[in-house]
Amino acid sequence: MAIQVYNTLTRKKEVFEAKNERVNIYVCGVTPYDETHLGHARPSVIWDVIKKYLRWQGYQVYHVQNFTDIDDKIIARALNEGKTAQEISSYYIQDYLESMAALGVEEADVYPKVSEHIPEIIGLIEVLIAKGHAYAVNGNVFFDVLSFPEYGKLSNQKLDQLQAGTRFEVDPDKRNPMDFALWKAAKPGEPAWDSPWGKGRPGWHIECSAMSQKYLGCEFEFHGGGADLVFPHHENEIAQSEAATSKPLAKYWLHNGMLNLKNAKMSKSEGNFVTVKQVLAKYPKELVRFYILSNHYRSELEFHDSKLDEVARGWQRFNDCVQKVASVIKEQQDPVEELAALDAQLLEAVEETKQQFIAAMNDDFNTALAIANLFELQSKVNSYLANFEPSPMSNCVLQQVYKLFKQLAGDILGVLKLDSTNVEGLTEPLMDLILRLRTELRKEKNYQLADMIRDSLEELNILVEDTPQGPRWKFK
RNA sequence: GGCGGUAUAGCCAAGUGGUAAGGCCGAGCUCUGCAAAAGCUCUAUCCCCAGUUCGAAUCUGGGUGCCGCCUCCA
Structure with missing residues (x-):
């Protein structure tokens, strides 16, 4: 077109x-x-x-x-x-x-x-x-x-x-x-x-x-x-x-x-x-x-000062979604023979979003509509992420999701802010350790201590979320 | 006085003839030790009047409001 x-x-x-x-x-x-x-x-x-x-x-x-x-x-x-x-x-x-x-x-x-x-x-x-x-x-x-x-x-x-x-x-x-x-x-x-x-x-x-x-x-x-x-x-x-x-x-x-x-x-x-x-x-x-x-x-x-605050939340949620995808996918590409229904559905949504994005941009560079299209995919991805089983298939599909987000929202629009969660290569293993300990505490129902760890981390601008797949963290 | 743009939900904002995208906020629900995150559901008839049409936010005419340009300005 x-x-x-x-x-x-x-x-x-x-x-x-x-x-x-x-x-x-x-x-x-x-x-x-x-x-x-x-x-x-x-x-x-x-x-x-x-x-x-x-x-x-x-x-x-x-x-x-x-x-x-x-x-x-x-x-x-x-x-x-x-x-x-x-x-x-x-x-x-x-x-x-x-x-x-x-x-x-x-x-x-x-x-x-x-x-x-x-x-x-x-x-x-x-x-x-x-x-x-x-x-x-x-x-x-x-x-x-x-x-x-x-x-x-x-x-x-x-x-x-x-x-x-x-x-x-x-x-x-x-x-x-x-x-x-x-x-x-x-x-x-x-x-x-x-x-x-x-x-x-x-x-x-x-x-x-x-x-x-x-x-x-x-x-x-x-x-x-x-x-x-x-x-x-x-x-x-x-x-x-x-x-x-x-x-x-x-x-x-x-x-x-x-x-x-x-x-x-x-x-x-x-x-x-x-x-x-x-x-x-x-x-x-x-x-x-x-x-x-x-x-x-x-x-x-x-424009006034509050304008950026008003759009910040939606923008943050979008970034969170991409970040989540990034943290879930694995580098290696396992051979995938055929996709399960949910995976196929998401893959289809990825292709559809890409086409919608192109259509929007082709129409007098309608970035507002292009962003709306990305948000729709976001909602589908979150839905998928909420109850997916890690598998070669899901990995394959999520890699496509990530690639598209990175390309459109990142490379072209430049609105993607992926946290560098790996400050000098230390943060990541350190957080793994802390969260592993905290998981043990929670198993022992020592919630007081577990909460204290979470609160203390929050003071360091690190947010901890407990999900059915285990704990997850991000910078505030 | 001339030219151009614009008027869509509490807020922001797409949509130029076929019955209102998306986001924020709000309400309810699911999940959950708590919290967070996420998901689901709900929330407008498109400034006013007249007209064209089977059908208009979308076209035509008129009106009103706001903005820009006619002076340096992205």
Whole structure:
């Protein structure tokens, strides 16, 4: 079954077709002038999962994500703190990369920076001027929106309906109020580069056009980013790239919904945000990913402190189930001739879950539904586990269960947190010993002592459960 | 003023024409020395109004609420 994605450009779901085996992805990255917040984590986690899923489906993936390291706010912050813009941006780029690594997000193949692509940017602006899509005035270069009839096609805006200048002053040098800067003349104290139009620096949108073209060419498969980038950023990117090359910039435009805090968009400029590092200090990364992936990527997502607590229990139970399976299966594969009814049933459920997972992900990367499918299998597995007899058959089936969970929930979604119950190889035998002793005590009906052991272990964050198959333990 | 999104149980959340996935919370039960874990059962007619249809949460029209974008923003 084919993958379908919702394309902002056409405002409908489309069948995904890659030009070849390699799927090219450009995701708009951050402007590094402040700490990485949870709003940034959303697209990163989503694209991390999309990449891993596509790879699992047999595609190769090439992912480019930019850093806009030349920007008004970086400069402002630098002046404020008596540092260079470069010091500010590299500090927060580092913060971003660390935060993403801490979330288990795989790195992009390339992280191009504006400051390292000035020649490409100038070259692109020259092309636009030569083709009559841009004009230079007093050291600034503006894009002429009227020269690009398709302007507004991504955000579905009509030029005469847009209200430029409602809250900021329109530069009198612009021919049309909606024209936007490709190159900004240098102001005193700002970082600047030489150009045919004098010293200056790139405008906001041009870097993505220049860098995506350099690394991915034209009409690459995916262009992603937050919904707040649709206009003007992505609209302007399309105008610049397509005016210059006369070819489509990207095939599929995917936009993730905003993450809200206190009913308002999480935003650096509003001071309305929670950093990734703050959250990860309190919660495991797998839980944070689970929370993000429990919602469809296009819908808005509400965050407050209790949100993670609310989903934590369901997530924990899921992990417990996988952990239980892991602790029960044996490495060796005994020859199995035929399966008993219960085993066959479970094996069938495993295959069914896999198909459901694929169907969900193929439908515009519906991770929420994919997770629901995994939960259904969980319930069947727990049921099976509650009264199964260890046998080569059960071992064979449970190995399949584990493999699937590990693949889908672990490798692709990254929501699986399997305890390392074997700290330096000592914990395991030690626990065996303690539990063996405690079992003896219980046989002798010395429950007082048995309970004392269990309570003491709990104080060490080790939970002991007595099951019909014997005692079992896990970290709290 | 324009554009876009959204409204599903106490909470979170899938579902775009065929009679409401999944999770949390809650209630009851099973198992159990106790506890925990797990299992089973129960818990909504889908913002409002009108329409299309044999049939609508799902389509159309109107209304209301909330959010985003039009200004830096993932």
